[in-house]
């Protein structure tokens with residue numbers, strides 16, 4: 001690795017979460033020149049990173065930088081941190097923030113690296129942060145992109161988007177996390193950047209499922225392409241710009257996650273496609289697969305806005321055992337629908353959507 005960039009010299013930041021992404025992101029920040037402390041919930045995990053410069057559970061075989069610090073003490077981790085990067089599972093973020101609130105610096109930026117939505121509220125993580133800490137949106141950022149942790153931990157080059165409604169804050173975040181192998185671009189479309197990361201997980205589950213069944217590249221290409229249309233329509237109805245969904249945080253991450261056997265969402269889908277139940281799959285997965293918990297809240301929001309997401313709908317039906325994996329395919333959702341223009345985003349409420357809603361009655365994944 002090249003010498004640390006000077007522009008981040010003296011910049012203190014913290015990462016909350018010592019799993020595969022929190023640890024990798026800590027390394028990205030150190031290699032970008034920041035002074036980084038990771039907050040781990042288990043003292044032994046903090047100790048291993050701090051002393052052995054390893055995280056054997058989540059990043060086997062990876063040597064972490066000497067300058068990367070870790071602790072399980074929130075006061076020590078957050079002291080002086082001008083940016084706090086959050087890398088815990090979406091369903092625990094609210095309770096984690098409540099525990100951290102009293103240790104946060106008054107001016108610090110809170111940056112979500114989390115790619116899920118909250119069950120029960122259907123909130124995006126930036127909304128959860130705002131709600132839990134009563135922060136102004138210009139202190140809340142998001143970093144998202146095609147960022148498979150293990151590849152980045154091995155210093156394979158990639159890009160991401162740092163987003164905040166304040167362009168100046170987005171630039172600060174991007175500066176902190178741009179280094180020799182990780183380049184951050186900026187935008188102010190927090191909704192689009194965040195939803196790109198959430199929605200690609202659902203399409204990656206679909207890809208994993210059809211892969212597990214044994215379907216080939218035509219099926220997967222159809223799902224990826226129609227999946228991007230579903231992602232874009234959904235995100236736009238939530239206030240996103242469509243261009244964000246065709247950038248790194250949308251299409252970029254969709255490609256990475258759908259292609260990589262390292263993706264946990266893709267892997268979870270593959271196990272289900274091979275015939276394992278959702279419970280068996282969760283037991284086999286030792287890491288966070290956000291798509292499994294996001295599918296319900298996303299469909300809830302889609303229903304509220306009256307938009308159809310046939311692929312995501314089918315993923316939910318497969319996860320809940322109401323559809324066989326081999327039935328999942330973009331063509332099945334439109335078999336009794338009126339033919340329509342391929343590039344139209346609007347999927348409409350008629351035909352297949354109603355039929356799917358009918359089949360859905362009786363529970364959710």
Ligand SMILES: NC(=O)C1=CN([C@@H]2O[C@H](COP(=O)(O)OP(=O)(O)OC[C@H]3O[C@@H](n4cnc5c(N)ncnc54)[C@H](OP(=O)(O)O)[C@@H]3O)[C@@H](O)[C@H]2O)C=CC1
Nearest residue numbers: 017018019020021022087088092114115147148149287288
């Ligand atoms: N891995 C990746 O390639 C990427 C992941 N992300 C996103 O980052 C987020 C974190 O994922 P990732 O690091 O991969 O997940 P992992 O499963 O690898 O690690 C989860 C981390 O969160 C901790 N944790 C689990 N439950 C709780 C809780 N209730 N309270 C506090 N901490 C908890 C775990 O601690 P413990 O070890 O003690 O259980 C562990 O440190 C997800 O939203 C994911 O989508 C985004 C980009 C890339």
Ligand SMILES: O=C(CO)COP(=O)(O)O
Nearest residue numbers: 145146147148263264265
């Ligand atoms: O978000 C990711 C890559 O950008 C990681 O995807 P998984 O959570 O499916 O491993």
